[in-house]
Amino acid sequence: MDLGLSEEQEMLRKSARDFLQKECPKQLVRQLDESDEGYSSELWRKMAELGWMGLVFPERYGGSGRSFLDLAILLEEMGYNIVPGPFFSTVVLGGLTILTAGSEEQKMEFLPQIGRGEMILTLALTEPSAGYDAVSVKSKARAGNGGYVIEGTKLFVLNANLANYILCVARTKETENPEDGITIFLVGAGNPGVRCTLLKTLARDKQCEVVFDNVTVSEESVVGKRDEGWPIVKDILRKAAVAKCAEMVGGAQAALDMTVNYAKERVQFGRPIGSFQAIQHYCANMAMDVGGSRFVTYKAAWKVSEDLPSALDAAIAKAWVSEAYGRVTLSAHQVFGAVGFTMDHDMHLYYRQAKAAEIVFGGADFHRAVVARELGL
């Protein structure tokens, strides 16, 4: 067993920490949160120059050929700092899907562009029913106009407001088995009939409603095989859940660090509040949640990296970390008291992140059900 990071991974972590501290201060985070775009083209370009967007793509697609675990380490740092923008939707939801299931032509066309920071992607999966199961996919794509015509409404689509392409999950066949007959399409966001409306959300994270109103796409826009898209969706959801856990671990660590620093400095009753046992125990519980979350996340990420069966570990991580991050940020708020309840303070940024991350790609209950299933209960 080797539970340490490699030298390269340590370097990636450190350079990401330093870069983000400098280039993505909280002032910028707030500014982007409050904007409609939620994105800084300058920051995006610099991240691309560092090779972050192409980190996990093989070299023949212009990437650096690093592992999913490396990506998780990078995401942990992005979660630590909070980095608004379409990185997650572009690289994890879009790029990895194309890398996993796309044709050679699609990979050659999309991955290098993503890597250079010239293309933004997202995945349109959830619908008004908001479920992550196959039966919730009601949007339809029928053969027509020399390709397919997509009809349906997608909800909670991350960063669709910025996306150049949207991976749309639609039903191409009605059968007894809801997992049969689902197809993934690469849809140009400029395609007539694609209408995107920004949703105002708790985390101010630019989720959108995307309406596909008789959107015509070509035969070549299918990712993977027609009617056989659901296993691809499941695969990407699993990876996305693990990637989100990495982000959450970073955020939880940041909340803990901020809280401990504050508890050491804030004086009440003539002594630092960190010397009071009540505060110490909040902090200890937070440390417990951070420490408990990190290695189940790494284990799941490592399994994805090694292409080992990862369904159980991914579900364990998402089920636990979802709730742990929430607990950590709530405890942090309790320690910060009234000042933490102000817009000027940074803690609410993390609390908002925690809430959004808890829900996305299935919450704790959803993943406990997966754990139970994987254990054969």
Place this chain on the structure above:
Amino acid sequence: MDFTFSEREEAFRKEVEDFVDKELPADWVEKNIYWPAGYGTLAQFEELSPQVEQFTRRLAERGWLTISWPKEYGGAGLSYMEQAIFHERMSYYRAPAGEIATHIGGPTIMLFGNEEMKKEWLPGIARGEVRFWLAYSEPNAGSDLSSIQTRAMEDGDELIINGQKIWGTAAHVSHYAWMAVRTDPTVPPHEGISLVIVDNAAPGVTIRPLINICGLHSFNEVFFDNVRIPKKNIVGEMNKGWYYLMVALDFERLAIPIGAFRRTFEEIVQYARETKHNGQALSQQPLIWNKLANIAIQIEIAYMLFWQTAWMLDRSLVPNIEASLLKLFATELSQKLANTGMEVMGHYGQLEGSSKWSSLYGRVCLGCLDCISALVGAGTSEIQRNIIAMRGLGLPPK
């Protein structure tokens, strides 16, 4: 990173498996009612004494009682990771695998004892012939351990000890007290404590049983009335005991019965699968599987903290915070596991093992009692949180 065992680790794990398969009595599962991280049912080990002794001898023959000790002291000279693998497997089978002398006394002697002391004690401990009990707590010194009053006065080449110790687990089946005494009452509490080894058979030692809430004799109160010990039984230097004691806490880091959690959980899952209500297995009821999944997740987290601690120790990194987190998390999990077991089993969970209606040998019934001790023994949950906050996170003491 690599979350799989190396070839060598895997081979060792297999060796431990084969050993247990061959040496552990066949009816051990039925007879052993140990609850993970509980202290009350540990007594069961002693009640099975002849079997335990034989098993322990076999372990000692391989140096496995003192697995990470150097070979010159009778250990197996293996890594902490291998020690962790060993403990994981042994605790999975609820097999005895050492006690205070092997876990705390020996390692402390190795670090702080002089050559004479090492020669006198270490080989016997490694052979499993010398058993210690932990004589720290007193009626008025529990969590506030540095306030111990049991006094040791110098008298020529000897110390004369007067006082009382309490919660001495297994004192009645051990040979020596591994004991904290006050040797200087004139200095601040931490600076006047010494660690000594006291023979149970010395005149003036009286051991009385305390029956715990499981109905078992695991604890004792022990009285010391002008008990004389040779000064060579002082561990390291006089009045440095508190420091040794704090360092010794580190040796307990891997003494978490991690495998017992998994084993007990598997048994409860098995019960949920096999037990039907109105034709439906308990395991198929959402409320039940949700609870079980929750425990499974937390067992995995405890495992990760466990392996991480071993991994760090092998690299001479100090797993200060990780080890305290492991202890805190695992002991609290002990209670959650018992509660979940009771919720799954319902009425049947409350039956003692002797009932013809009982399941899982009454394990959950007893576990519900024993788990209370997990959060109290070896530093309460509150003390653990204090340690995490102050030692781990650097929060100020005042």
